[in-house]
Amino acid sequence: MSRIPLVVGNWKLNKTIRETVDFCRSLKEELFSGPEGPALGARKVEVAVAPPFTALSSAAQALEGSFIGVSSQDVFWAESGAYTGEISPKMLADAGCRFAIVGHSERRQFFHETDASVNKKAAALTAQGLIPIVCVGETLKERQEGQAFSVVERQIVEGLKSLAVRSPGELVIAYEPVWAIGTGQTATSEQAQEVQAFIRRLLEKVFSPPIAGGMRILYGGSVKPENIAELMARRDVDGALVGGASLEVKSFARIVQGCLPKT
Numbered sequence: 699m700s701r702i703p704l705v706v707g708n709w710k711l712n713k714t715i716r717e718t719v720d721f722c723r724s725l726k727e728e729l730f731s732g733p734e735g736p737a738l739g740a741r742k743v744e745v746a747v748a749p750p751f752t753a754l755s756s757a758a759q760a761l762e763g764s765f766i767g768v769s770s771q772d773v774f775w776a777e778s779g780a781y782t783g784e785i786s787p788k789m790l791a792d793a794g795c796r797f798a799i800v801g802h803s804e805r806r807q808f809f810h811e812t813d814a815s816v817n818k819k820a821a822a823l824t825a826q827g828l829i830p831i832v833c834v835g836e837t838l839k840e841r842q843e844g845q846a847f848s849v850v851e852r853q854i855v856e857g858l859k860s861l862a863v864r865s866p867g868e869l870v871i872a873y874e875p876v877w878a879i880g881t882g883q884t885a886t887s888e889q890a891q892e893v894q895a896f897i898r899r900l901l902e903k904v905f906s907p908p909i910a911g912g913m914r915i916l917y918g919g920s921v922k923p924e925n926i927a928e929l930m931a932r933r934d935v936d937g938a939l940v941g942g943a944s945l946e947v948k949s950f951a952r953i954v955q956g957c958l959p960k961t
C-alpha cells in the first residue's frame with residue numbers, strides 16, 4: 699500500500715515567536731522554490747514543524763495555505779478544568795495544529811510520561827480530530843538486554859489500547875530508539891526496518907491489516923540529510939521525526955527532499 703511520506707521537525711525547547719516566524723517563512727521559500735516544490739504542491743510528501751507551545755499559533759499563521767502543517771510537542775487529555783499549566787487538544791486545534799507528538803522519550807524520561815498517559819492523550823487528540831504522533835522506542839540498556847521488541851510491543855499495545863481509529867491517516871507512529879536521539883548515532887536502516895516491520899504487524903492486531911498497511915511509521919534518531927535516503931529506501935520507513943537537524947532551514951529542507959517518493 700502506498701503511504702505519503704511525512705517529515706516532522708521537533709524543535710524541542712528552541713525558538714522564540716520571532717525566530718519561529720522567520721523560520722517558517724524561509725522554509726516555505728526554500729521548499730516551494732526548490733526541487734521539492736511541485737511535489738509538495740501535489741502532496742507527494744507531507745511536512746510539519748513542532749515549535750514550542752508559545753509559537754504554535756504564529757507558526758500556523760506564517761504557514762497558512764502552504765501545505766506545511768503544525769504539530770505540538772505534547773498535550774494534556776482533559777478538555778478544560780483545574781489543571782494548571784496544561785494545554786488541551788481543543789486549544790491545540792484552535793492554535794492551528796494538525797498533529798501532536800505524544801510519548802516522546804524525553805517526556806517519558808524527564809516528565810514521568812507513561813504508556814497509560816500516552817493512551818489518554820492519543821484518545822483525546824483523535825476525539826478532537828487531531829493526529830497523534832505516538833513515539834515508541836527502547837533505551838540502549840533495553841536493546842543490549844535483548845528487550846527492544848518487548849518494550850516496543852508494550853508501548854504500542856498499552857499506548858494504543860481501545861483507540862478509535864477508523865482510517866490510517868488518523869494516527870502516526872514514530873519509532874525512536876532512545877540511544878539514537880540527539881547522539882549522532884543513527885540506527886542502521888536494517889535496525890529501523892526490523893523494528894518498524896514488527897510495529898506494523900502489531901498495528902494489524904491492534905487495528906486491522908488495512909489500517910496498519912496505510913499507517914505511517916516514522917523513524918527518529920539523529921536523522922540528517924546524509925542518512926535520510928538510506929532510511930527511506932526501507933519498506934516500513936514512511937518518513938522521519940527530526941530533532942536537531944530540523945532547527946536549520948536548509949538541513950530540514952534537504953531531509954524533506956530525501957523523503958520524496960522515487961519516480
Ligand code: PEP
Pocket residue numbers: 708874878879880881882918919920921939940941942943
Ligand atoms: C527527536 O527528538 O525526536 C529526535 C529524533 O532528535 P534528533 O533528530 O536530534 O536525534
